[in-house]
Amino acid sequence: MTIVVAYSPDEYGRAALRAGADEARVRDEDLVLLNATRGDALVDPRFASDEHIVEVQDALQEQGLTAHVRHEVVPDIAAALVDVAREVGASRVVVGVRHRSPVGKALLGSVAQRVILDAPCAVLAVKP
Amino acid sequence: MEMLLEGFGTALTPTNLLYAVLGVLLGTAVGVLPGIGPAMTVALLLPVTYNVSPSSALILFAGIYYGGMYGGSTTSILLNTPGESSSVITALEGNKMAKAGRAAQALATAAIGSFVAGTIGTVLLVVLAPRVADVVVTLGAPSYFALMALALFAVTAVLGASKLRGFISLFLGLAIALVGTTTGQPRLTFGRPELADGIDVVVVAVAIFAIGEALWVAAHLRRRPLEVIPVGQPWMNREDWSRSWKPWLRGTAYGFPFGALPAGGAETPTLLSYITEKKLSKRPEEFGKGAIEGVAGPEAANNASAAGTLMSLLAIGLPTTATATIILLAMQSYGIQPGPQLFDAEPELVWGLLASLFVANTLLLVVNLPLAPVWARLLQIPRPYLYAGILFFASLGAYSVNFDAFDLGLLLVFGLLGLTMRRFGLPVLPLIIGVILGPRLETTLAEALAISQGDLSTLVGEPVAVVVYIVMALLLVGSIVGPRLRRTAPAHEDEEEKVDVR
Amino acid sequence: MTTTNDTPTQARPQVDRAQYGLSGFLAVVGAYVVIEAVGLAPGFADQSVQPDAFPYVVGTALLVLSVLLAVATARGDVAEAEGGEDVDLGQGSDWITVAKLTGVFLVAVVTIAWLGWAIVGAFLFAASARILGSRRLVLDVIVGIALALLTWYGFYVGLGIPIPAGILDGVL
Numbered sequence: 050m051t052i053v054v055a056y057s058p059d060e061y062g063r064a065a066l067r068a069g070a071d072e073a074r075v076r077d078e079d080l081v082l083l084n085a086t087r088g089d090a091l092v093d094p095r096f097a098s099d100e101h102i103v104e105v106q107d108a109l110q111e112q113g114l115t116a117h118v119r120h121e122v123v124p125d126i127a128a129a130l131v132d133v134a135r136e137v138g139a140s141r142v143v144v145g146v147r148h149r150s151p152v153g154k155a156l157l158g159s160v161a162q163r164v165i166l167d168a169p170c171a172v173l174a175v176k177p
Numbered sequence: 178m179e180m181l182l183e184g185f186g187t188a189l190t191p192t193n194l195l196y197a198v199l200g201v202l203l204g205t206a207v208g209v210l211p212g213i214g215p216a217m218t219v220a221l222l223l224p225v226t227y228n229v230s231p232s233s234a235l236i237l238f239a240g241i242y243y244g245g246m247y248g249g250s251t252t253s254i255l256l257n258t259p260g261e262s263s264s265v266i267t268a269l270e271g272n273k274m275a276k277a278g279r280a281a282q283a284l285a286t287a288a289i290g291s292f293v294a295g296t297i298g299t300v301l302l303v304v305l306a307p308r309v310a311d312v313v314v315t316l317g318a319p320s321y322f323a324l325m326a327l328a329l330f331a332v333t334a335v336l337g338a339s340k341l342r343g344f345i346s347l348f349l350g351l352a353i354a355l356v357g358t359t360t361g362q363p364r365l366t367f368g369r370p371e372l373a374d375g376i377d378v379v380v381v382a383v384a385i386f387a388i389g390e391a392l393w394v395a396a397h398l399r400r401r402p403l404e405v406i407p408v409g410q411p412w413m414n415r416e417d418w419s420r421s422w423k424p425w426l427r428g429t430a431y432g433f434p435f436g437a438l439p440a441g442g443a444e445t446p447t448l449l450s451y452i453t454e455k456k457l458s459k460r461p462e463e464f465g466k467g468a469i470e471g472v473a474g475p476e477a478a479n480n481a482s483a484a485g486t487l488m489s490l491l492a493i494g495l496p497t498t499a500t501a502t503i504i505l506l507a508m509q510s511y512g513i514q515p516g517p518q519l520f521d522a523e524p525e526l527v528w529g530l531l532a533s534l535f536v537a538n539t540l541l542l543v544v545n546l547p548l549a550p551v552w553a554r555l556l557q558i559p560r561p562y563l564y565a566g567i568l569f570f571a572s573l574g575a576y577s578v579n580f581d582a583f584d585l586g587l588l589l590v591f592g593l594l595g596l597t598m599r600r601f602g603l604p605v606l607p608l609i610i611g612v613i614l615g616p617r618l619e620t621t622l623a624e625a626l627a628i629s630q631g632d633l634s635t636l637v638g639e640p641v642a643v644v645v646y647i648v649m650a651l652l653l654v655g656s657i658v659g660p661r662l663r664r665t666a667p668a669h670e671d672e673e674e675k676v677d678v679r
Numbered sequence: 680m681t682t683t684n685d686t687p688t689q690a691r692p693q694v695d696r697a698q699y700g701l702s703g704f705l706a707v708v709g710a711y712v713v714i715e716a717v718g719l720a721p722g723f724a725d726q727s728v729q730p731d732a733f734p735y736v737v738g739t740a741l742l743v744l745s746v747l748l749a750v751a752t753a754r755g756d757v758a759e760a761e762g763g764e765d766v767d768l769g770q771g772s773d774w775i776t777v778a779k780l781t782g783v784f785l786v787a788v789v790t791i792a793w794l795g796w797a798i799v800g801a802f803l804f805a806a807s808a809r810i811l812g813s814r815r816l817v818l819d820v821i822v823g824i825a826l827a828l829l830t831w832y833g834f835y836v837g838l839g840i841p842i843p844a845g846i847l848d849g850v851l
Contacts, residue, residue, distance in 0.1 A: 086402055089812050091211045091256070091765060092556035093402035122401055125814065211765035228838045338759060341751060345705060345744045351737045352712055359730040360722035365715050393766060395776045398812060400767040560765070561813035562822070568780070569804045569823075572787065573830055576796065580843050585788045589781065596777065601701050602759040619733050626727030 050140040055130055055164070056082040056105070056118075057095035061145030064177040066105070069143040072173065073114055080109065080116040081137055085129050088122035127163035135169050143173045181303055184528030187232055188536050196233045197533055200240020201540045207241070208248015209552045210563065211258070212394050215245030216499035217386040217567075223379050223507055224574040231511040232526050236533040238507060239487075242500050243295060243537045246483055247545060250287045250476055251552055255280060255406050263443030263479045266451045270464065270471030275406040277467045284549050285411035286421045286469055287476040288542060293422075294429040294477035295538040298484025301433050302491075303531050307520050309492040314517035318625035319636050323645035325618055328495040330649050331438075333607040334656055346603045349594075350611020353381060357616075371583045378506055380575045381612050384588045385605055386499070387571040389595015391564045396596075398560060408553055411546050421473040424454050428477030435478075436485020442497065443482040450474035484534070491519060491527060496613070499606050506613060695757045702749040709741030779810045795845020800827030 054069035056062045066082070073080045082105070086096035097105070102118050109116040123129040134142050146161045165172045187193060207213040219238050226234035246263070253264040254271035267287065274283040316324075333343035356365045357375030366372035413421070431446035431453075454470040455461055464471055486501045494516030496502040508515045513523055520527055545552075575588040598605060629635030637643055716734035748756075762768055783806045791799045804823035805816075813819050831851060834840040844851045 087559075087812070088400055088402060089398070089560045090557050091258075091403055091560075092405040092553075094405075094557065096402045098404050124812070225834075225838065228840060341744070341747055342758075344740075345748065348737055348740045348744060349705075349708070351733075352708055352741060355712065355734055355737060359719075360726065362720055362730065364719060364730060364734065365712065392777050392780060393761070395780055395811060396772040396774060397766045397768070397770060398773060398776060400770065559813065561808040561811035561819075564811055565804050565808035565813075565819075566826075568784075568807045569800060569826060572784075572803055573796070573800065576791065577834065577840060577842060582788050582791045585784075585791060589784045589788065592784075593781070597701070597704075599761040600758070600772070601698060602761055615733075619728060623726075623728040629727075631727050 050076070051079045051081050051137040052076070053081045053083060053130065053134045053137065053139040053142045055126075055142070055144045055160070056084045056097070057145075058084075058097040058101055059095060060177040061147055062095070063145075064175045065143045065145040068173060068175040069141075070109065070112065070114060072141055072143065074112075076140065078140060080114055081133060081139070082116060082118045083121070083130055083133050084118065085121045085123045085126050087124065087126065127160045127167065130160070130164050131167045131169070139168075139170050141171055141173055142168045143175065146174045146176060180524060180528045181532060183525070184530075184532035185535075187525060187529030188236060188532035193233050193236050193529070193533065194536070196229075196237040197240045197536050198540060198544070200237040201244040201537050201544060203237075204241035204244020204246075205248040205251075205541070205545055205548075205552060206244075206555060208245040209251055209555050210248075210558070211252070211556070212390055212563065213567065214249075214386075214499070215241050216503050217390065218245070219500060219503040219507070220379070220382040220386050221567075221570050221574050223382070223503070223510065224577045226507070227510070231508075231513060232529045234507060234511070235504070235526065235530045236537075238500075238504050239530055239533050240537040240540070242483060242504070243291075243480070243534070243541060244545075245500070246480055247288065247291055247541050248552065250291070250479070251284065251549065252556070254283045254287065254472070255408060255553060256403050256556070258403065263447060263482070264476075265444070266447040266475040267472055267479070269451065270468050272406075273465070273467035274469065274472060275408075275467075279467060279469075280406050280408045281411045282413050282417050282469060283467075283472050284408065285413045285546070286417060286473045288411060288546055289413070290421065290425040290428065290473045290477040291480040292538055292542040293425045294432060294479075294481040295484060295541075296535065297426075297429045298433050298436075298481040299531065299534045299538065302484050302488050302534070305437075306488050306492040306531075309488065310517040310520045312517075313493050314521075316517075316641055317639050318621050318628065320639045320641040320645070322618070322621045322625055322636065323642040324493060324495060325614055325621060327645050327649055328489075328497060329607070329610060329614060329618075331652065332497060332610050334653065339602065340656070342601070342603045343607050346598065346605070347607035347611045349603075350608035351615045351618075353608075354612045354615025369583070371581065375616075376587065376612075377578055377584065378612055379510065379578060380584050380587050381591050382503055382506060382609055383571050383574050384591030385595040385598070385609060386503075387567050388588060388592025389599060389605070391567045391571070392592060392596040393599040394560065394564055405553060405556060408549055411549050417469055420469050423457075424450070424470045424474035425477040427453060428474040428479075429481040432478035432481030432483075433485040433488075436482030436497075437488040438485075438497075443479050446478040446482050447475040450478040487534070490515065491530075492517060494519070496610060499609065502606070502609050502613060509613075694755060695752055698752040698756070698758055699749060702745045702752065705741050705745035705748065709738045709745060712738030712741065776810060780807060783807060783810065791845070792843075793845055795847050796842045797824075797827045797831050797844065797847055797851060799845075800830065 052069050052073045054065050056066055069080055084097050086093045102120055106116060106118055119133060130142060142164060144161045144164055161174055203218065204215055207215060207218045218241055249264045250267050253259045253268035254275050257268050257272035259265040259268045271283045329347060333347045334340045353376055356372055358373050363373055428450040431450045435446040451471055451474060454474040455464045458468060458470050486498050490496050490501045490505060496505045505515050571588065572585060575584045578584055625635055712734050716731040716738060719731040722730050760768055783803065787799050787803050801823035804826055805819040808819045831842055834842050
């Protein structure tokens with residue numbers, strides 16, 4: 050079985066990764082990190098650089114964890130997460146969640162929310 | 178001199194100052210934003226400014242022009258995506274500097290260099306333009322016809338990679354310009370009464386620049402995001418200053434004359450400046466790894482050439498860059514006839530504009546140095562909103578010309594033409610200049626031949642005209658032979674040039 | 680909806696066939712200009728440049744250029760599509776999105792006289808954003824309506840240009 054982590058190079062992604070790594074150790078499972086972007090802006094700060102991905106991988110390896118990183122441009126991030134979870138037969142999906150104002154909730158779709166509803170397995174939502 | 182002071186009187190009224198600030202901010206923003214440039218912005222704003230006073234509108238546009246140059250260099254340095262050909266060279270060293278953790282210094286030398294070059298360039302413009310205008314105004318129609326032909330030829334054949342495509346674009350533009358009414362009968366109107374007054378150039382410009390670009394991006398929507406180099410407040414230390422000031426001055430010296438020539442553009446002077454700095458540098462080994470001289474020189478050249486461009490626009494009435502072309506269009510839509518008479522006919526407007534260039538330049542430095550991190554955030558705007566916004570404002574602009582759905586249809590047709598041109602690598606500038614200069618070419622020729630009563634030899638009957646035609650011939654020969662001497666061209670390019678010899 | 684076009688850049692064919700299409704287009708335009716020139720009545724006898732003079736020159740030039748382009752294409756000349764800050768030519772072109780946008784635009788052209796700018800503008804923005812890949816329908820529509828109303832009132836109040844309101848006449 051596998052733990053899928055929604056990763057981004059910010060506090061939410063790091064929180065998710067910490068929680069995911071803990072889970073992986075406790076349950077003795079592999080990790081799959083998904084760092085995806087919709088690729089619809091010239092710059093996306095939540096899309097990690099290649100060097101950063103290598104660093105993250107190295108760090109996980111040092112902790113004795115096996116981790117695959119998927120670093121992709123996808124049309125829809127929540128759907129991509131759910132797909133990856135199905136594909137690898139995930140036991141857990143870990144996502145970081147942020148505080149959102151009522152207006153934000155009304156207007157913006159939340160990746161975490163859609164993953165929680167659509168995922169084929171348990172979802173762990175962590176706060177930084 | 179007192180004219181200039183009066184100009185400052187015009188430029189520094191609260192309203193116009195506001196327009197200058199607005200222009201500078203807007204210009205920098207669109208310079209930074211991907212896919213939008215100053216030419217497109219000014220085109221989009223044309224309809225909006227019909228009801229604003231001409232001097233305010235021109236002050237706004239000048240701010241956008243200068244701001245756009247600055248914004249373009251910001252993205253070259255931070256992202257290595259030169260939006261315009263004039264900032265290609267800046268990206269060479271600028272992006273290397275940024276990667277080496279010296280983004281702040283690269284931005285600072287670009288900004289201060291632009292200010293220095295822009296100011297010197299504007300001084301030269303103020304001193305020289307009226308004198309040049311005095312000379313040009315004495316020229317007869319044959320000489321003026323020759324100058325126009327030179328401008329068209331230069332933009333078409335000298336700039337840009339393929340001469341064949343340049344000419345295709347130019348003649349498409351001239352064909353569009355033929356539409357309208359001539360000696361009481363409709364010409365090329367497809368029987369539509371809406372076309373009797375000709376195709377509105379504003380609609381063509383908005384369509385080609387804005388719709389064409391938006392559709393072209395729509396065809397290439399997704400891509401891996403680029404890595405932006407985080408930046409703080411731009412600053413320079415003493416060493417950076419001492420390494421920068423000479424390149425600024427030399428870059429200015431290259432940029433202004435090239436900009437002022439009808440064939441100039443910013444590519445050549447920025448490249449020359451880069452080569453010079455590399456040669457003169459005490460640390461040539463730093464070039465290619467982020468040498469500050471390689472940012473300072475070309476950036477200065479780039480801005481000085483912008484000032485030079487305004488010289489041929491104001492003193493001769495011939496535009497040589499996309500933005501200058503649209504500014505000329507703006508003048509025409511206000512009923513102002515650009516050309517050498519401008520200084521006598523519209524002194525308040527011209528001197529107000531010149532003074533506002535100084536203001537815009539200063540504002541750029543004051544406003545933009547602290548704002549660099551804010552500008553970098555603009556890059557995160559999602560494409561759907563950016564380009565939906567462009568389509569929205571383009572439609573609004575075209576519709577508000579006459580409130581006629583027909584104009585929206587034209588906008589779509591020419592937008593698709595703009596898309597096709599981008600797909601086939603046809604340069605946009607010759608088409609736009611062709612549309613704008615086409616009618617003037619026809620009237621000037623008619624004027625010249627009316628005086629000579631139809632004798633064609635009058636066209637070479639003035640010394641200036643003869644000189645201009647010789648220059649054109651030399652340019653043609655030079656642009657064909659030059660590249661062959663310098664490098665063995667890749668096979669297909671070589672072939673293209675053979676075909677071009679006409 | 681938005682198709683991610685994942686086809687890798689096809690190996691460039693030796694001959695860029697689409698360019699023959701461009702060449703044909705130039706020929707049609709050139710021929711039309713020349714035919715139109717033939718049909719023009721002469722101006723005044725003493726007019727130095729007759730109305731058909733420029734059309735002849737431009738039309739002929741377009742015909743010549745069309746032939747030159749065809750020849751160059753046959754010899755293997757390949758169009759260098761325009762790159763740009765926001766265009767990555769490394770991936771194939773997605774013409775479906777362009778076609779959809781064109782459709783939206785046509786709808787706007789047809790309906791604007793009836794519905795007025797406020798409605799058509801909002802539709803234009805929201806639909807374009809959707810086609811271009813935005814997934815937040817509610818937000819798109821709200822932004823579209825806000826933009827359309829703001830520009831309508833901005834033109835009316837700020838610039839004194841009354842844009843026809845269409846069926847909303849009297850409501851706005």
